[in-house]
Amino acid sequence: MGEENKVVLHGMWASPYNKRVELALKLKGIPFEYVEEDLQNKSPQLLQYNPVYKRTPVLVHYAKPISESRIILEYIDETWKNSPSLLPEDPCKRAKVRFRTTYIEQQLVDPERNPLIFSWLAAIKQLPLVKESIPPLYKFVRENALKSSSA
Numbered sequence: 001m002g003e004e005n006k007v008v009l010h011g012m013w014a015s016p017y018n019k020r021v022e023l024a025l026k027l028k029g030i031p032f033e034y035v036e037e038d039l040q041n042k043s044p045q046l047l048q049y050n051p052v053y054k055r056t057p058v059l060v061h062y063a064k065p066i067s068e069s070r071i072i073l074e075y076i077d078e079t080w081k082n083s084p085s086l087l088p089e090d091p092c093k094r095a096k097v098r099f100r101t102t103y104i105e106q107q108l109v110d111p112e113r114n115p116l117i118f119s120w121l122a123a124i125k126q127l128p129l130v131k132e133s134i135p136p137l138y139k140f141v142r143e144n145a146l147k148s149s150s151a
């Protein structure tokens with residue numbers, strides 16, 4: 001893959017949004033460079049690529065950034081038409097898959113729908129004891145998760 005055709009994914013190891021993009025790239029066999037973002041200290045590239053939400057994941061292809069995991073998944077499926085296709089061919093089956101993914105996003109992993117859970121997590125992460133103990137574990141898991149996913 002040439003430099004101009006390079007695929008770069010800016011993500012965060014524990015993010016389900018990031019994971020689904022990573023899985024789609026791997027399912028399609030698309031080589032990509034992974035850039036781990038520290039969400040407490042976002043890189044200038046992330047801020048430049050996603051100035052609206054400043055969130056991961058961001059996929060950069062032909063030096064053009066694409067944000068929002070679902071939009072990225074659609075982009076991947078439309079750009080790399082090789083199998084496996086991420087959505088079924090049949091429009092009715094596609095609609096059903098979209099319904100399920102929307103349901104999961106809205107009910108389970110959307111901070112806007114579950115503000116209490118997400119605000120607890122944010123508050124817990126600010127506790128000095130938690131702050132002190134998170135970095136080594138975070139680093140350990142991140143390094144090992146990345147090692148095992150690239151094996």
Ligand SMILES: N[C@@H](CCC(=O)N[C@@H](CS)C(=O)NCC(=O)O)C(=O)O
Nearest residue numbers: 015016017039055056057068069070
């Ligand atoms: N709707 C977005 C959600 C992405 C999202 O919430 N990303 C989180 C990581 S799990 C993030 O970057 N948070 C940093 C922030 O909001 O400042 C998507 O589907 O991509």
